[in-house]
Amino acid sequence: MKKNKTIAYMMAATLLIGGAGLGTKALFSDQAEAKGNDLKITMGNLHVKSYESDWKVTSGKGTEVKQGDAKNKFKDVKPGDSFEKKVTIKNEGSLDQMISISGGGAKAGVSISSDVIIKNDLDNAKDFLLKPGQEKDFSIKVKISEDIFGEYGKDGSWNLESLCGADYSNMLDGYSINATQVKVGENQK
Incomplete structure (x- = not known):
């Protein structure tokens, strides 16, 4: 029994020493919060818009060109007259946009007289x-050649009874204006 008492005393002493050590050890603690839910993201947008003016007579020959009843239809046009339309392309979005232009030109199966000169900034746009x-x-310019021949130019006269004309709205393709997002780090032209 003496042996049991000795073991009991040793265990009690171990507990006292361990408890005394823990009781004198001072532990400090603190707490902080990190808010990970304060992020708000609003995505940017791409929005490109084009604005076109009506056709304007730009010839400086001093001859009056009478405009027809409808917009962009002209009567009494003579050789040397020219017309111009302005096209404005605007970035109405919130991001940088790379713009490319495609289309334009004569529709498939349509040939345009070489006496009508069409110059177009949109065709050359990189x-x-x-x-x-x-x-x-940008501008689109159409000029009737001063030395135009054909029905009007026969016999040295411009006063023939058969009037010739052309509806270019059915001959030319429209343009497609494409906007692409500029990526971060992309080489901007």
Whole structure:
């Protein structure tokens, strides 16, 4: 029994020493919160818009060109007269946009007389960058050659009874204006 008492005393002493050590050890603690839910994301957008003016007579020959009843229809046009339309492309989105233009030109199966000269800034436009709110202007110009022949030019007269004309709205394709997002780190032209 003496042996049991000795073991009991040793265990009691171990508990006392361990308890005394824990009781004198001072532990400090603190707590903080991190808010991970305060992030708000609003995505940017791409929005490109084109604005076109009506056709304007730009010839400086001093002859009056009478406009027809409808917009963009002209009467009493003579050789040397020219017309111009302005096209404005605007970035109405919130992101930088790379703009490319395709289309235009004569529709398939349509040939346009070489006596009608069409110059178009849109045809020569390379891809270009538009920042938000920026715009770029282009022009489309049509000129009737001064030495035009055909029905009007026969016999040295411009006063024939058969009037010739052309509806270019059915001969030319429209343009497609495409906007692409500029990626972070992408080489901006």
